[in-house]
Every structure is written in structure tokens, then in C-alpha cells.
Amino acid sequence: MSASDIYPPPSEVSINAHINSYEKYKELYDKSVQEPSEFWGEIANSFYWRVPPPPPFLRYNFDVTKGDIFIEWMKGGVTNICYNVLDRNVHDKKLGDKVAFYWEGNEPGDSMSITYSELLGKVCQFANVLRAQGVKKGDRVSIYMPMVIELVVAMLACARIGAIHSIVFAGFSAESLCERILDSHCSLLITADGFYRGDKLINLKRIADDALKKCTEKNHPLGKCIVLRHLGRDDSVCDGTNKTSPPCKRPCPDMQTMWNPSRDQWWHDLIKDVSLECEPEWCDAEDELFILYTSGSTGKPKGVVHTVGGYMIFTATTFQYVFDYHQDDVYWCTADIGWITGHSYLTYGPLANGATSVLFEGLPIYPDISRMWQIIDKYNVSKFYTAPTAIRLLMKYGDEPVERYSRKSLKVLGTVGEPINPEAWLWYYNVVGGKRCPIVDTFWQTETGGHVLTPLPGATVTKPGSATFPFFGVVPAILNESGEELEGEAEGYLVFKQPWPALMRTVYGNHQRFETTYFKKFPGYYVTGDGCKRDSDGYYWITGRIDDMLNVSGHLLSTAEVESALVEHSSVAEAAVVSHPHPVKGECLYCFVTLRDGHEFTKTLSDQLKNLVREKIGPIATPDYIQNAPGLPKTRSGKIMRRVLRNIAKNDRDLGDISTLADTSVINQLFENRCQTVH
Numbered sequence: 001m002s003a004s005d006i007y008p009p010p011s012e013v014s015i016n017a018h019i020n021s022y023e024k025y026k027e028l029y030d031k032s033v034q035e036p037s038e039f040w041g042e043i044a045n046s047f048y049w050r051v052p053p054p055p056p057f058l059r060y061n062f063d064v065t066k067g068d069i070f071i072e073w074m075k076g077g078v079t080n081i082c083y084n085v086l087d088r089n090v091h092d093k094k095l096g097d098k099v100a101f102y103w104e105g106n107e108p109g110d111s112m113s114i115t116y117s118e119l120l121g122k123v124c125q126f127a128n129v130l131r132a133q134g135v136k137k138g139d140r141v142s143i144y145m146p147m148v149i150e151l152v153v154a155m156l157a158c159a160r161i162g163a164i165h166s167i168v169f170a171g172f173s174a175e176s177l178c179e180r181i182l183d184s185h186c187s188l189l190i191t192a193d194g195f196y197r198g199d200k201l202i203n204l205k206r207i208a209d210d211a212l213k214k215c216t217e218k219n220h221p222l223g224k225c226i227v228l229r230h231l232g233r234d235d236s237v238c239d240g241t242n243k244t245s246p247p248c249k250r251p252c253p254d255m256q257t258m259w260n261p262s263r264d265q266w267w268h269d270l271i272k273d274v275s276l277e278c279e280p281e282w283c284d285a286e287d288e289l290f291i292l293y294t295s296g297s298t299g300k301p302k303g304v305v306h307t308v309g310g311y312m313i314f315t316a317t318t319f320q321y322v323f324d325y326h327q328d329d330v331y332w333c334t335a336d337i338g339w340i341t342g343h344s345y346l347t348y349g350p351l352a353n354g355a356t357s358v359l360f361e362g363l364p365i366y367p368d369i370s371r372m373w374q375i376i377d378k379y380n381v382s383k384f385y386t387a388p389t390a391i392r393l394l395m396k397y398g399d400e401p402v403e404r405y406s407r408k409s410l411k412v413l414g415t416v417g418e419p420i421n422p423e424a425w426l427w428y429y430n431v432v433g434g435k436r437c438p439i440v441d442t443f444w445q446t447e448t449g450g451h452v453l454t455p456l457p458g459a460t461v462t463k464p465g466s467a468t469f470p471f472f473g474v475v476p477a478i479l480n481e482s483g484e485e486l487e488g489e490a491e492g493y494l495v496f497k498q499p500w501p502a503l504m505r506t507v508y509g510n511h512q513r514f515e516t517t518y519f520k521k522f523p524g525y526y527v528t529g530d531g532c533k534r535d536s537d538g539y540y541w542i543t544g545r546i547d548d549m550l551n552v553s554g555h556l557l558s559t560a561e562v563e564s565a566l567v568e569h570s571s572v573a574e575a576a577v578v579s580h581p582h583p584v585k586g587e588c589l590y591c592f593v594t595l596r597d598g599h600e601f602t603k604t605l606s607d608q609l610k611n612l613v614r615e616k617i618g619p620i621a622t623p624d625y626i627q628n629a630p631g632l633p634k635t636r637s638g639k640i641m642r643r644v645l646r647n648i649a650k651n652d653r654d655l656g657d658i659s660t661l662a663d664t665s666v667i668n669q670l671f672e673n674r675c676q677t678v679h
């Protein structure tokens with residue numbers, strides 16, 4: 001394959017596509033960027049507004065030299081996103097009996113489905129519960145749950161009453177959960193007893209308890225915790241005490257020993273006899289909808305804030321066009337709801353379109369390596385959205401496990417999370433999609449709320465590894481180090497020149513950090529932090545992060561965050577973390593540690609350090625390599641030269657210019673010590 005290979009949209013897809021040619025895309029695109037208010041105004045009209053957005057439809061300032069950065073879409077318009085994604089589907093579009101989600105559990109055979117009317121009822125009921133618990137508009141609610149329908153119920157219930165949800169991925173540690181609860185001053189936590197990941201029990205309530213204990217120690221005691229009984233769901237089989245006969249094959253955590261009666265309440269007790277109807281809280285389009293934390297280069301996660309109106313119309317529109325959604329589709333996004341992809345393209349976007357989705361709790365290769373393809377056939381999935389890391393993992397097992405299943409229902413395949421290498425792209429296209437299905441390589445970020453660079457399946461000629469062109473309303477540019485816009489074929493910083501409706505509005509509680517992180521380096525532009533190439537045909541190719549961030553299995557981590565976890569160990573004086581290529585994860589963590597005097601580098605120490613990072617951040621951040629580094633390569637001003645460390649990690653002696661290095665002798669020592677690396 002050469003990078004010049006191209007894949008035109010298959011005619012079977014184009015023929016019925018919403019956007020069926022490049023010309024049609026271009027016509028709409030030009031309108032969307034030249035007349036954004038008119039373009040998005042027409043789209044907004046198809047939603048329910050208690051008070052339609054008054055002019056001006058859009059106000060913003062992207063230039064720090066001209067004042068505060070702000071972005072406002074449809075301010076003064078009054079609506080409710082939960083009403084739009086549920087009530088409108090049930091009452092106006094008569095989709096009440098349509099399945100909203102097929103839930104597929106960790107164990108094959110453990111499954112259920114829920115229709116739009118049932119989901120609406122459950123959301124209203126839980127919204128009433130939250131109100132009864134004293135949750136009001138604008139309050140922050142932390143959600144720490146496995147991939148279950150109730151996670152969707154909890155988030156939509158918050159949205160219904162105007163509370164701001166802050167979902168924390170259930171793979172994060174107690175420390176990370178505590179940090180996020182404190183940062184957003186949450187008043188209530190919703191969690192579950194536990195769940196299984198493959199055959200491993202995750203004792204979620206115990207981790208949540210640890211987090212709440214830490215919150216209390218830091219003077220933010222949380223008075224309320226609602227606990228879903230997920231593992232011991234079926235009372236007739238399991239009562240949550242593990243004393244049933246016959247004994248349960250999958251034991252639950254013993255909830256009684258960790259129950260705090262003055263704080264903890266069971267979800268199922270709270271919903272008893274509660275009404276299935278609930279009047280929504282009518283919100284301004286610019287009211288905050290949710291906070292979602294993403295890694296920041298200083299090490300402290302940033303609370304990315306999205307608002308009701310813009311996020312609603314943008315996720316709905318991108319979902320419709322990027323997956324070329326039609327009413328008879330069955331859509332499956334494998335992302336966890338704890339990440340932005342799960343917010344935008346498992347929850348709000350699909351529901352706004354009245355789509356039927358698969359919500360999968362389990363792992364791609366459990367209990368066997370064909371699980372994904374088996375699920376695709378089971379539900380006749382037509383639109384499938386996953387991450388390059390999952391594709392690379394599945395690719396390792398060859399074509400046979402895929403070919404055991406027909407996958408004939410598939411029409412469009414999507415990827416997100418990191419650059420996809422052409423080899424994985426081609427395997428996805430040739431083997432998974434049987435050369436019939438276009439691939440949409442969607443580039444976006446927690447901050448962008450939805451897809452910003454992406455092919456459209458019926459219109460765009462794709463090139464493996466390229467996210468192709470901007471979505472409607474998005475104006476990209478490539479800048480050089482001096483901030484000049486580069487024309488034509490070029491490589492540099494990827495920035496955006498004007499807002500689209502779902503661009504983040506602020507960093508929760510720290511607007512200055514928002515301005516500094518995204519708008520200060522190049523005034524007048526939103527800076528993504530990614531490098532990008534534009535080829536001679538105008539295609540965009542993301543080259544990866546250019547800040548101190550790395551992308552492990554599609555999850556962003558900051559090197560600073562991992563370094564500060566490592567130096568908490570009493571043997572470690574200093575740590576420097578760099579990204580290192582990994583065949584499945586894309587990138588992994590390679591850590592250099594300088595020990596305090598008198599401490600010895602051993603396998604035990606290396607294991608302890610790996611565990612420490614797991615505990616502090618979560619399993620996704622577990623380092624692959626720890627190397628003993630008696631000294632670190634630093635510039636005369638004391639800045640660690642990560643570029644050099646990346647080369648040492650790869651055993652690449654071509655170090656380029658190292659004239660700014662204060663002490664070159666450390667380099668040889670680090671190359672020699674590579675054998676003292678514990679993998």
C-alpha cells in the first residue's frame with residue numbers, strides 16, 4: 001500500500017446517502033462556514049425549543065489580545081436536551097416502541113433491550129429521585145458506573161433536571177475519582193456494587209468508598225451516594241450477600257461490610273413507587289450540560305465544559321452525516337461512556353436521531369476472540385465505531401476469527417481516538433468490512449465535543465490513515481512555529497479558526513486555564529495540540545500530539561501526571577516519562593526514574609512503581625517500561641529533553657542536535673542502562 005492509494009465511496013452506500021457526492025459536501029460546507037448562523041439555525045429548527053434562540057445566533061471571541069475568550073451559540077434559546085432525545089422521539093416521532101439500546105453484558109447470553117418509551121420512563125423516575133435527594137439545576141453530580149443502561153439513565157436524568165453530570169470512567173482509581181469530585185464540588189455520587197471485566201471482578205463500590213474517604217480527609221465530605229445493584233441484580237438468584245443456594249458462580253462484593261447507612265442508598269430502593277413522569281427543567285442553550293475531565297499537560301486534569309444547545313445540535317448532526325444514519329440502522333459504538341466518545345456517540349448523538357444502539361459491557365476478546373463479530377451478527381449491526389487499538393488487538397489473531405461470522409449487515413465502519421496506521425486501516429477495510437464498507441476515520445477531541453475532521457461515507461474518497469476533510473462549520477489551518485498560516489502541502493500545528501456549536505466553553509472553575517491552554521500560543525485560533533500534515537490533494541493527516549501528552553490505547557495521558565505519581569515513591573528522586581511505540585496500544589509509557597541515594601533498582605521496585613501508577617491514575621496508565629536513570633538529559637535551563645529520552649527508549653543513537661544538553665555523559669549511561677529496564 002502506498003499513501004497515494006485511494007478508496008472511493010462504494011456506490012451501494014452513496015446511492016442512499018444523505019450526502020452522496022463531494023460536490024454536495026462542498027456546497028453545504030461552504031455555506032456552513034460562510035453563514036454559520038443560517039446553516040446551524042436551520043438545523044436548530046428541527047429541535048424542540050420552549051423559546052426559540054433569539055438573534056444573534058452566534059457570538060464569540062477567539063483572540064486573547066482583544067479580550068476574554070468566549071463562545072455562545074443560541075444564547076437565550078430555552079430547551080432541554082433530555083426532552084429532545086427522548087420525549088420528542090416518543091411523542092412527536094412515534095418511536096416509543098423502537099429499541100433505544102440492546103444491552104450486551106460481559107457474559108454472552110446476558111442481554112436485554114430497552115425501548116424509547118421505557119427509557120423515558122426510567123429517566124423520569126430517576127430524575128424525580130435526584131430531585132427528591134435535593135439535586136437542583138446547576139448542581140454537579142458525579143457518576144462512576146460500569147457500562148449499563150442505568151449509566152445512560154443517570155446521565156439523562158441529570159440533564160432532565162438541569163444538573164451537570166461529571167462522569168468518571170470506571171477504570172479510574174479512587175484517587176482520580178476523588179480529585180474529580182473535589183474539583184467540580186459534586187454533591188452526590190452515583191455508583192454500582194461492581195462489575196466483571198472478563199473474569200476479573202471490579203469492586204467498584206470499594207473504590208468509590210476509598211474515594212469518598214479521601215474526599216472527607218480533604219474537607220469535602222459527600223453526604224450522598226446512590227448505589228446500583230448490578231451484580232446482584234436478580235434478587236431471586238442473588239441477594240448480594242453471597243449466601244444463596246446454590247452459590248452464585250460470579251460472587252458479588254460483600255456489600256454489607258462496606259455499607260454506610262447514613263450516606264449510601266440503593267438505587268432500587270429509591271425508585272420504588274416513584275412516578276415515571278417528570279417535568280423537565282427548561283434550560284438556556286448556554287447552560288452547562290456536563291463536565292468531562294481530560295488530561296492536562298500540567299498533570300492536573302481539566303474539567304472540559306459543554307453546554308446544552310450547541311452540543312445537542314452538533315452531536316446530532318455529526319452522528320447523522322458521519323455514520324450516514326438511517327432509521328433502520330443498528331449502530332454500535334464500542335467506547336465506554338466514561339469517555340467523550342461514549343457521551344457524544346453512544347448517548348446524545350444516536351438518541352437525538354432516534355437510533356437503535358448496542359451498549360456492550362464486556363471486552364473485545366472475552367470469552368473468545370470472535371466476540372465482537374458474534375455481536376455484530378447477533379444484532380445485525382450496520383454501523384460500527386471502534387478504536388485503532390481494538391483493531392490492532394483483533395488483527396493479531398488473524399482473519400479466521402472474523403470470517404467465522406458473516407458481518408453481512410455492516411455498512412459503515414468508523415475509528416476514533418488516535419491516528420490509525422495504514423496496515424490496521426486496510427485490515428479493517430478488507431477483512432472486517434469485506435471491502436464493501438467505507439471507513440470514517442474521525443478526528444476530534446473531548447474539547448471539540450464532536451467530529452471535526454472526518455470523511456462522509458457516501459461522499460469522500462478516503463486515503464488510509466487520513467481523517468480527510470473538515471466537518472460542516474469547522475475551519476482548520478496549519479500554522480508554523482511563528483504562527484503563520486501555511487498554504488497547500490504543509491506540516492505544522494493544527495488549529496481551528498472559528499467555533500462550531502460543540503466546541504468546549506471553558507475549563508470548569510478555571511477560565512484562565514482554558515484561555516492559556518487553547519488560545520494563548522496563537523492568538524485568534526483554537527489550538528488542538530496535535531501536529532498535522534496537509535497533502536497536495538488537501539487531505540489532512542494527524543501526526544500525533546505535540547505537547548507533553550501521550551495516547552495509550554486511544555486514551556490521553558499527560559506525562560506530568562504519571563511523573564508525579566512515580567515521585568511519590570520514597571525511593572524515587574526524579575522521573576521522566578515518554579511515549580514509546582507499542583504494537584497494540586499505539587503508544588505506551590516508558591519511564592525513566594532517578595533513585596534517591598542509597599536506593600537500589602530492583603524488579604520489586606519496578607513492580608511497586610507500576611502498581612503505584614495504577615493506584616494513582618488507573619490501570620490504563622500502567623507503565624510498560626521502568627528504566628533506572630542515574631541522571632536525566634537536561635538543557636542548561638534544566639528542562640528535560642524528552643526527545644532524547646524517546647530515542648534512548650527506542651535504542652536509536654541518532655540523537656540529532658544535542659548541543660543544548662548540559663551534561664552529555666548521562667547519555668551513554670542511559671543507553672547502557674537499557675538492559676536495566678524491566679518490562
Ligand code: WTA
Nearest residue numbers: 416417418419441442443444445446542545
Ligand atoms: C487523538 C477522543 C488521529 C488526537 C475523541 C486528539 C486522533 C486526541 C483521532 C483527543 C484520529 C482522536 N486520528 N488522532 N481519528 N481521534 N485522536 O480527548 O491526538 O480522548 O487530540 O478525544 O486523540 O483525545 P480525546
